[in-house]
Amino acid sequence: MKNALRFSVIALSCGAVFSASASSTLFTNVDIFNGTKNKLYEDHYVLVENNLIKAISAKPIEAADALVINGEGKTLMPGLIEGHGHLLLNAGTLNDHENNRTIEELASRATVNANAVFQSGFTTWRDAGGLNTGLRKTIDSGMLEGPRLYTSGAFIGPTGSHADFSNLTTPNQHLNGPQTSMGRNNVSVNTDTVGEIKAAARQNFKQGNSQLKIMSSGGVASSFDPWQLNAMSAEEIGAAVEVADAYGSYVMSHAYSKKAILRNLDAGVKTIEHGFMFDGEINKKMKEKGAYITTNMTAFSPYLSQIEAINSNPASKRKAESATKAFKNYISNVKKYQPKWGFHTDCVGDVTSCIKQTDHTIYLAGKELGNFYTLKGMTSVNGEIVKLSGVMDPYPEGKLGVVEVGAYADLLVVDGNPLEDLSVLGANEKWFDAKERAPALDTIKVIMKDGKIYKNTL
Ligand SMILES: [Zn+2]
Structure with missing residues (x-):
């Protein structure tokens, strides 16, 4: 009644x-x-x-x-919906997380970050690796004001890949091995066989995470991998997709090179992360497969080299320079083909630096790809992306981002x-030199x- x-x-x-x-x-x-x-x-x-x-x-x-x-x-x-962030990666370099920060420090800082992004207008956040479900439970219980969280749990990737946070001298950390803090705390696991990939994937879903994040190609900020590395074989990527399918969810994959991107799409990966070598052939396959791309536009910022994870490591600096050259057609290709594109900040750092990075990312996306395309990427497209988690969706009652x-x-x-002026959402041409602002806009x-x-x- x-x-x-x-x-x-x-x-x-x-x-x-x-x-x-x-x-x-x-x-x-x-x-x-x-x-x-x-x-x-x-x-x-x-x-x-x-x-x-x-x-x-x-x-x-x-x-x-x-x-x-x-x-x-x-x-x-x-x-707003963040398509690819890392609330738990709030220290400096990847190595810094492993060597100098306890899980207590990272977790408490993650609560500060979650509250700050929420005050900046992000009501949903897809976490692209490192964070498990504890923060989501805390927010959803009402104890902390923060966004809805779609978490990936531990990064999955082979030894020496973009998922490897350890030192040169650390013995192979294998799965949730006790040798590393990141492994122990299900932040990142090194998986070198199909069996290990499946075990790590199942562990992530056991924790209640909503999708998987794999590191299928090299990166810039990590220590041991050329960005051109095709880090996972088709069989290995397929193993992650198989487990995600079994859970009614999907895989998001860090992929830079064209070879890695195509391999991921063929294996059934639904979201290509970064995807800087996006072109017509990739666009065609993405359409066939119903796949999405999300990209950190800061890769095209004139201030990129000032980022700590890059400028503190000469190898990363060199990698960034060569990557910038190889990715020069990304923007024109995205404008030409208009793929399903999700907004993505990918900040690794403390709350102040991540607010600045997000504001600058919004500015760059608007300037390079247009305000409407950017706004769609921050709302409806990212809303579709988080819903790919299907059976593992922690918020199954309604659509998001619309x-x-x-x-x-x-x-x-x-x-x-905002269609005319993204500064109402914080967009800022400046990055590191931006004036520090309160999280609330x-x-x-x-x-x-x-x-x-x-x-x-x-
Ligand atoms: Zn990332």
Whole structure:
């Protein structure tokens, strides 16, 4: 009976009347960016009931008992979604995490990072390796304000790969071996056989992580691998995909070289991470396979060499220089082929440096790929990506990254039109030289997650 009352709807000529419960919020006088269309729907009404969007209308919605928020003509949009971040990797170099930081230090700093990104408007965060599910449980229980978390658990990759945080002198750490802190704490595991890959993948899902992250090619910030390395064979990538399939989820794969990217797509990997050698052939295969790409646009920043993980290591510096040359067609190819592209910051560092890096990434993406493409990447496309986790999705009730009836009520009200000006979301041309800012952005007036208001300065 209670439910019947709550959901009764009477359509009137002036709009719709909802007999709303006390846990309803009605936004009036907002221009909507819905996450998928390159336009604002002016002067609209949005009704949120419990944790989902119940109604969207150009006509007034009357909802008895609902809390009314007058949007004053500002923009209502989906909460932002980070497509590839690392909340637990909050020290300096990869080696620094292994050698100088206890898990206690990394975990407590991760809570600070989670709260800061949330205040910056990120209501969902896909963590691309290192973080397990403890932080998610803490946030979801209400003890800490932070984003929804889609975690990958331990990075999976072979000895000497981009997943290898150990020292030159560390014995092979194999799986959750006791030799390294990163291995012990399921941050990163070295897997050199198909059996070890499957065991690591199963361990990650056992922990409740929602997708797998593999390191199938070399990287720039890591110590032992040329970026050109095709680190995992087709058989090894296939082993990770097989376990992900068994859990109804998917694999995200760090892949730089064209060979590695194509190998991943052939094996059934659903999201290519970085993917700097993206071109027409890759685009065609991505379309065939229903795959996505997410890229850290800071790779194209004039300030890239100032990043600590790169400039503290001469080998990484040299790698960055040669990689920049090899990746020179990325931007023109993405503009030409318009793949399903997710926004991705990939910050490794403390809260201050990661706020700066995110702001600069938003700026670069907008400048190089356009504001609408960037915004789609930060909302609806990343919303589709996190939902690839299927059966392992920790938030299965609604869509994310869109303003649609039935979607989760993860919403921002921002002062300005982000399609015209990304600085309302923090975009900043400067990176390391940017002025330090508080995590909370004045231009974000309302932050709602799961139907609950966390900020309202209207
Ligand atoms: Zn990453």
